[in-house]
Amino acid sequence: MSVAANRYAKALVDVLYPASAELGLEQLVKFSSLLSSQNQMRQLFENPTIAAERRKEVFKGIADSLSYDPHVRNFLNLLIERNRARPTGAAFREFFTSA
Numbered sequence: 181m182s183v184a185a186n187r188y189a190k191a192l193v194d195v196l197y198p199a200s201a202e203l204g205l206e207q208l209v210k211f212s213s214l215l216s217s218q219n220q221m222r223q224l225f226e227n228p229t230i231a232a233e234r235r236k237e238v239f240k241g242i243a244d245s246l247s248y249d250p251h252v253r254n255f256l257n258l259l260i261e262r263n264r265a266r267p268t269g270a271a272f273r274e275f276f277t278s279a
Contacts, residue, residue, distance in 0.1 A: 184264065192255045200249055207252045214242070215265070225265040232261045 196204040215222040225235055236257055243253045259265045 188255065188259065188264070192251065195251045196249070200251065204249055204252050207246070207248050208256075210246065211242070211256060225260065226263075228263045232263075235260045235265070 192204065193201060215225060221238075224230060224238060239253075239256060239260055242248075243256070248256075256265065
């Protein structure tokens with residue numbers, strides 16, 4: 181995991197731990213799996229020429245339908261804004277288990 185991704189993930193763990201850490205990890209892994217399995221969705225979130233607001237609208241629909249934790253929503257919105265919405269589920273798992 182990159183230094184920047186590590187910092188983002190550490191901040192999220194600090195907010196979620198201990199009460200919601202497991203749920204947060206599950207939601208992050210699901211989002212990562214969605215990007216891995218849906219090529220068009222991955223391209224949408226990875227494409228910096230698509231306005232961040234548009235990508236955040238799409239994410240809001242996903243997060244609403246899956247009832248994402250507010251902290252996870254904020255975290256992923258931040259990654260979307262900063263064009264870093266591609267961390268892998270394995271990287272999230274690795275970080276959460278080492279934190």
